[in-house]
Amino acid sequence: MVSPEVDVVIVGAGFAGLTAARDLGAAGRTVRVLEARDRIGGRTWYRTDLFDGVGLEMGGTWIVPEQTFVTEEVDRYGIAVSDSELPARMTWSDRGRVLESLLPVPPAELEDLELAVRALIAAGARLDVDRPLAGQGLADLDVPIRQWADEAGLKGNARELLISWFCGCGNASADTGSALDVLRWLAAMGNSVWGMVRASVLGRTFDDGTASLATALAEDGGTDIRLGTPVRWVRQEADHVVVGHDGGVVTARRVLITVPIGVQRHIEFTPALSAAKLAISTENHAGQGQKVWALARNVPDDLSGYGWGTAFDYVGAMYTVPEGVVLVCFAPEHDRVDGHDVADVQRAVREFAPEAEVVAATTYEWVDDEWSRGTWTTFRAGQITRYERDLAVPEGMVHFAGAHTAQRWPGFIDGAIDSGRRAAAELLAVL
Ligand SMILES: Cc1cc2nc3c(=O)[nH]c(=O)nc-3n(C[C@H](O)[C@H](O)[C@H](O)COP(=O)(O)OP(=O)(O)OC[C@H]3O[C@@H](n4cnc5c(N)ncnc54)[C@H](O)[C@@H]3O)c2cc1C
Known part of the structure; x- marks a missing residue:
């Protein structure tokens, strides 16, 4: 009989994994978190090394008080958040033509x-x-x-x-x-x-970035987190689980998988994942768009633009700095705009602010990243009906969390925290 090294191995140090680790640690359980990337936070990533030190969230950004799980953690750790300032008016772009009207439709x-x-x-x-x-x-x-x-x-x-x-x-x-x-x-x-x-x-943003909350969770209880440690396989034995990663193997009484839907099938499970989890992982979810940051001159400093028939579906001002206005832009497909190409981003921004002169642009390719394979979870048509009930169901000694397993906010930081709390309680009940 093997004596497992830890009670729980958690795969992934995004908000789901960090929350579960915190709760399990607080209950006296031994936990090891294995994270593929060289940083925590997963699909949130606050960067200050672009745009001359302006803080940019490459992933998750906004929260609202109605998201009770993330709000509770923000309050618990005293994390500074600020409400978005409301724009004086919304901008509407009809296929690149900015409407003069207050409403998006003619009378x-x-x-x-x-x-x-x-x-x-x-x-x-x-x-x-x-x-x-x-x-x-x-x-x-x-x-x-x-x-x-x-x-x-x-x-x-x-x-x-x-x-x-x-x-x-x-x-x-x-x-x-x-x-x-x-x-x-x-x-x-x-x-x-x-x-x-x-x-x-138009919700709240983190004054010191989402990293401030991720770090608070990671440091609460001093969880053992191994960065740069991709998990390749998970094998269930009679009374424990063996987890194979790039640095070797670790044994545990239980394993918690928190990787995004499209990533799950790239871990080799023995026995194999259930048919439903494999099927949705193969299909992946529909959140396959892009988020682009632009630094622009000659744009309103409170621009909040919604467009149809445009490359970006939203372009909004986030901050004003001496060099110009920092804009956040979204597109529903990841290859609509070359987010690193200033001229291409300018073309797309001008559909909302015709005089715009974009001086810098950047993005992160979440869709091409093997550890995310998409942006935030949005289920494809039919997937909720076919698979929702299966996503959080444990398979033997392997448990599942991640924003996509949450009921209220599966595309959000809140859903990730909700799922981490739920999974930790589920694990504590069986350990
Ligand atoms: C562009 C973008 C904008 C967003 N905007 C918002 C927003 O405004 N508000 C909001 O609330 N949410 C937003 N989200 C969604 C939010 O960021 C996510 O829902 C949440 O962070 C997911 O957390 P998670 O822990 O479930 O998954 P993840 O953060 O993806 O964490 C999973 C972790 O597992 C790791 N991993 C993957 N494979 C392996 C492996 N084989 N071995 C070890 N580790 C592995 C990953 O590196 C990652 O760190 C956005 C996301 C993106 C990408």
């Missing part, structure tokens, strides 16, 4: 806009985000974003804006992202359309 289409808002709220009211969506008779919403907009009878600019906004929320294309997964944002914000806007790009 003749106001009825269409009202219909779109009503359709949104009617759909959102059907979701109970505290229970798995799969069992709630919502399959008609678990369809591609564009299909849902058409079936809801949306028309004109309101249709175009809504499709583009959903793609922006999902960082997913209109033909892959599940409308139901984006409607979950609405429902989780108390079915408030304004709440949904806040949860996307």
Whole structure:
């Protein structure tokens, strides 16, 4: 009989893994976290080495008070966060033409806009985000974003804006992202359309970056975290698990996997992962877009632009520095704009601010990164119905966390923390 080296090996030091490690450590369990990258934080990454020291979040950025798990941790560690400043007005770009109007539709289409808002709220009211969506008779919403907009009878600019906004929320294309997964944002914000806007790009940001919270979690209890240690295989024996990584092997009573959906199948499991987990990992999720930072002159310092038929679906001002305005930009497909090419980013930004002169641009290719294979989790159409119930189910001595296993906020930092807490409690119950 083998005496395992630790109680739990956690694969991944993103917010899910760090939270679970903190909770398990606090309960007196021995934990080792194995992280492939040379840093903690996973799909959050706060960088100050670009744009002359301006802090840029390459990944996760905004939180809202309605996200109770992350808010609790922010309060617990006294992490400084600030509310976004509201823009004086929204900017609307219709295929690159900036509209002069306050609303995104001409007066003749106001009825269409009202219909779109009503359709949104009617759909959102059907979701109970505290229970798995799969069992709630919502399959008609678990369809591609564009299909849902058409079936809801949306028309004109309101249709175009809504499709583009959903793609922006999902960082997913209109033909892959599940409308139901984006409607979950609405429902989780108390079915408030304004709440949904806040949860996307007008919430709170971390004054010293998301790294401030990740570090606080990692340092609480002094978890044993091994960086630069990719896990390659996980083998279950009769009464323990053996985990193979680039630096050797480690034995544990239980293992917690927190890697993103599309990454799971690249770890070799013995016995093999269940058919459902393998299938969704092979399909991957629909969050395959891009986030680009630009430093620009000649743009309003409170720009908040939504566009349809544009390369970026959102362009917004984050800070003003002596060299110009720092803009955050999103596109629902990762190859729409070359985020490192100043001229290409300028072309895309000018669809929102025609006079813009972009002087610097940068991005991180989460989609091409083997440790993420995507940006934030947005399920593909049909995946919630087919797989949601399977994602968090343990398989023998192997347990699962990660934002994608959360019910309320599977695309967010909050979902990651929620899942880490849930998994730690689950592990403590069986250890
Ligand atoms: C561009 C972008 C913008 C976002 N914007 C927001 C936002 O504004 N607000 C918000 O709340 N959320 C946002 N998110 C989502 C949020 O960042 C994630 O939901 C959350 O960070 C996921 O945490 P996690 O621990 O579940 O997964 P991850 O952070 O992906 O952590 C998993 C860890 O596992 C590691 N790993 C993978 N494979 C292996 C292996 N084989 N061996 C060892 N380690 C491995 C990875 O390196 C990673 O560190 C954004 C994400 C991106 C990419």
